[in-house]
Amino acid sequence: xxxxxxxxxxxEIPVSRRPAPxxxxxxxxxxxxxxxxxxxxxxxxxxxxSMRADLGLSAPGLQWVxxxxxxxxxxxxxxxxxAGDLYGRxxxxxxxxxxxxxxxxxxxxxxxxxxxxxxxxxxxxxxAVLAPSTxxxxxxxVPEGAARARAIATWTAVGGGGGAAGGLVGGVLxxxxxxxxxxxxxxxxxxxxxxxxxxxxxxSRAGDGRRIDLPGALLVTAGLATxxxxxxxxxxxxxxxxxxxxxxxxxxxxxxxxxxxxxxxxAPLMPLKLFRLRSVSSAxxxxxxxxxxxxxxxxxxxxxxxxxxxxxxLDAGLALVxxxxxxxxxxxxxxxxxxxxxxxxxxxLGALVAAAGFGWQSTMTADGAYLTAIMFPGxxxxxxxxxxxTPLAALATSGAEPGEAGLVSGxxxxxxxxxxxxxxxxxxxxxxxRSGGGGSPEALTEGYALVFxxxxxxxxxxxxxxxxxxxxxxxxxx
Numbered sequence: 001x002x003x004x005x006x007x008x009x010x011x012e013i014p015v016s017r018r019p020a021p022x023x024x025x026x027x028x029x030x031x032x033x034x035x036x037x038x039x040x041x042x043x044x045x046x047x048x049x050s051m052r053a054d055l056g057l058s059a060p061g062l063q064w065v066x067x068x069x070x071x072x073x074x075x076x077x078x079x080x081x082x083a084g085d086l087y088g089r090x091x092x093x094x095x096x097x098x099x100x101x102x103x104x105x106x107x108x109x110x111x112x113x114x115x116x117x118x119x120x121x122x123x124x125x126x127x128a129v130l131a132p133s134t135x136x137x138x139x140x141x142v143p144e145g146a147a148r149a150r151a152i153a154t155w156t157a158v159g160g161g162g163g164a165a166g167g168l169v170g171g172v173l174x175x176x177x178x179x180x181x182x183x184x185x186x187x188x189x190x191x192x193x194x195x196x197x198x199x200x201x202x203x204s205r206a207g208d209g210r211r212i213d214l215p216g217a218l219l220v221t222a223g224l225a226t227x228x229x230x231x232x233x234x235x236x237x238x239x240x241x242x243x244x245x246x247x248x249x250x251x252x253x254x255x256x257x258x259x260x261x262x263x264x265x266x267a268p269l270m271p272l273k274l275f276r277l278r279s280v281s282s283a284x285x286x287x288x289x290x291x292x293x294x295x296x297x298x299x300x301x302x303x304x305x306x307x308x309x310x311x312x313x314l315d316a317g318l319a320l321v322x323x324x325x326x327x328x329x330x331x332x333x334x335x336x337x338x339x340x341x342x343x344x345x346x347x348x349l350g351a352l353v354a355a356a357g358f359g360w361q362s363t364m365t366a367d368g369a370y371l372t373a374i375m376f377p378g379x380x381x382x383x384x385x386x387x388x389x390t391p392l393a394a395l396a397t398s399g400a401e402p403g404e405a406g407l408v409s410g411x412x413x414x415x416x417x418x419x420x421x422x423x424x425x426x427x428x429x430x431x432x433x434r435s436g437g438g439g440s441p442e443a444l445t446e447g448y449a450l451v452f453x454x455x456x457x458x459x460x461x462x463x464x465x466x467x468x469x470x471x472x473x474x475x476x477x478x
Contacts, residue, residue, distance in 0.1 A: 021200040026141040027151050029201060030134040031158040032193045033097055036186055037127040037134070038159045040069065040104075042166025042298060044120075046313040047179035054179065057113045067232040068117050072124025073131075074417045075225030079217045081132030081410020082269050086212055089136050090203040094194065096130030099123075101190030108184035119183075132410035139397050139409070140204060149335035152397070153390045157331030165324060167302050168317030175314050216269035219258035224414070227251030234425040270407065280408060282469040283396035284415040289462040290351060290392070291416040292423030293358065293455035294385045297323075299424060300431070301361075301378060304448050308366055308441045309373075319370065323378035330386020343391035344470040350391075351463045354384025358456035362449045366441040384459075395470065423458075427451045 044051075044065055051057060051065060084092040100123055107119030138155055142148040173181040230247030237243040262268040275281045298320065305316040330350065337346045357380025364373050396412040431447035438444070 021202065023141055023147075023151070025196075025200050027138055027154055029193060029196050030138040031155050032189070032196075033093065033130050034134040034155055035158045035162040036097075036100065036189060036193075037073075037131045038162035039166055039169065040100075040123060040127065040186065041073075043170045043182045044069075045299075045302070046167060046170035046317070047174050047182045050174055050179035051116065055110065055113045055116060057116075061113050061117070064117050065120055067229075068120040069124040069127070070232065070417070070421055071225050071228040072121045073127045074228040074414060074421060075221050076125050076128035077132060077414045077417065078224070078270065078407065078410045079212075079221050080129035081136070081407045081413075082212060082217070083129065084133045084136055084409075085404065085407055088203045089133050089140065090197065090201045092129050093133040093137060093197055093201065096126045096128070096133060097190055097194050097197065099126030100130055101126075101187055101194065104183045104186035104190065108180040108187070131413045132407075135393070135397065135409040135413070137201065146335065146339055148398075149338050149390065149394055150332075152394050153331045153335040156334075156389045156393060157328040157386060159389075167298065167313070167320060168324075171312075171314035171317040211267070213262075213265055213267055213269035216258060216262055216265065219254055219261060220269065223251050223254030223258055224418070225251075226254060228418070228421055231421050231425045234429060239429060270411075271404065274404060274408065274411075278469070279395045279398065279471050280411070282466070282471070283392045284411055286347065286462055286466050286470065287389075287392045287396070287412055288415040288419035289458055289465065290354075290385070290388055291419030292426075293458040293462075294354060294381065295416075295420030296424050296427045296451060296455060297358075297378070297381050297385075300427070300448050300451050301374065304364065304445070305374060308444050308448070309368065319374050320378060322375050323382040326379040327382035327386040330383040330388075331390050332386075334387050334390035337387075338391055338394070342472065343395050344466060344472055347388045347391040347395075347470065348463055348466050350384045350387025350389070351459050351466065352384070353387060354381050355456045355459040355463070357381030357384060358452045358459060362452035362456065364445055364449050364452070366445045423455075427454065430454055 048065060057065070080092065080096065103119045103122035103126055107116050107123065110116040110119060135152075135155060138151050139148060142151045169185070170182050173179075173185060226247050228251075230244055230251055233241075233244045233247065239245075258270075259272070262270050262272055301320060301323075302316050305311040305319050306313065311319060330353075334346050334350070337349075341349075357377045360377035360380060361373075368374070393412055397408055431444075431451050433447075434450045435443040435447035
């Protein structure tokens with residue numbers, strides 16, 4: 001296999017003549033960007049009641065505070081990844097971070113509900129441009145091998161920690177200041193990272209001179225956004241309503257048309273040959289399945305702690321701190337294991353550990369004790385998440401040519417995000433059906449327990465897929 005550094009030298013053009021900064025600086029900046037992106041998926045949850053009271057939002061409007069971000073994030077991520085390849089990874093990092101930071105400021109200062117929703121949508125757009133660049137900048141700066149595996153592990157840990165910290169950070173800010181600070185906190189952090197990126201990151205892009213595939217970009221963005229819209233509609237409308245089925249069908253049709261166009265254009269946004277690479281296709285499917293189960297963990301654990309066990313938002317966030325530390329531990333442990341047992345086996349091990357945690361969590365009761373009903377099963381679930389995410393990201397990003405690095409980074413992020421969105425909608429429907437609309441602690445617990453049993457089954461299915469399909473060797477081509 002040709003080493004990635006050699007390929008990169010041939011396929012990419014360094015735009016800046018400045019010497020490359022220390023690797024740790026690049027990793028720190030990329031991880032800071034990823035932390036902000038993932039944090040804002042969940043940090044607003046604890047602030048929703050305060051937002052509703054202050055801005056007079058309706059119940060559907062409140063739901064769209066979360067959904068506006070998710071839809072824009074999922075819809076534009078492939079476009080953001082390809083734009084980084086063609087127009088410069090540093091440039092897209094700066095544009096995405098600037099959009100995200102300015103939208104956070106606008107959202108924190110919003111005086112009307114529509115202003116908040118518009119700001120959240122722009123935040124999602126900025127995140128979609130920023131997220132692929134964080135991983136591409138990191139993999140471009142670190143040679144393939146043990147060093148890159150460690151860097152990806154740090155990126156994964158920071159991303160997992162951002163998702164885990166959302167409830168705790170949101171609870172502290174809402175209790176201590178106001179709901180506005182769950183958005184305004186991004187402004188000083190974003191400004192610092194922006195200055196650091198301007199000073200230290202070195203620009204690079206693919207050197208093929210192509211322009212962006214505008215028809216493909218429009219089709220895939222519209223398709224993913226429409227699919228995401230249909231998915232989030234299921235929580236309020238159910239899976240069989242016209243409000244859900246029409247956008248799902250339209251989104252699937254747009255994606256099908258996108259694939260048709262990509263197969264016939266000379267310079268496609270998404271070269272379909274990528275999916276002939278075993279490492280890319282298998283890792284993305286595995287990431288989709290793992291994301292569909294693991295993304296739900298934070299949501300339903302928080303609901304269980306607050307709605308059943310009576311924890312306050314801050315207490316619920318504190319209760320999940322051990323889980324947050326576990327995902328970091330798993331992410332840092334994975335690159336140490338990968339050279340010894342192989343990326344595939346580490347991913348399988350992580351999914352099995354997580355499945356054990358899901359199985360344990362499914363035994364929850366309405367009067368569960370913290371240690372056995374939250375802490376220990378949560379640690380297993382998130383330890384497994386950290387172990388599996390790092391090798392899957394490493395496999396996916398090492399399987400393609402360097403000129404496609406941004407696109408592949410966008411694809412693995414899209415797989416995880418769309419998997420999480422679909423999984424959360426499906427699991428919410430399962431929980432509601434099992435509880436039968438009852439609001440008692442016992443009824444809610446039955447619904448949540450079924451969610452964790454289902455998630456464990458999805459992870460075991462992912463284990464079978466990984467054993468059969470993922471490359472047997474290291475994080476290279478299959």
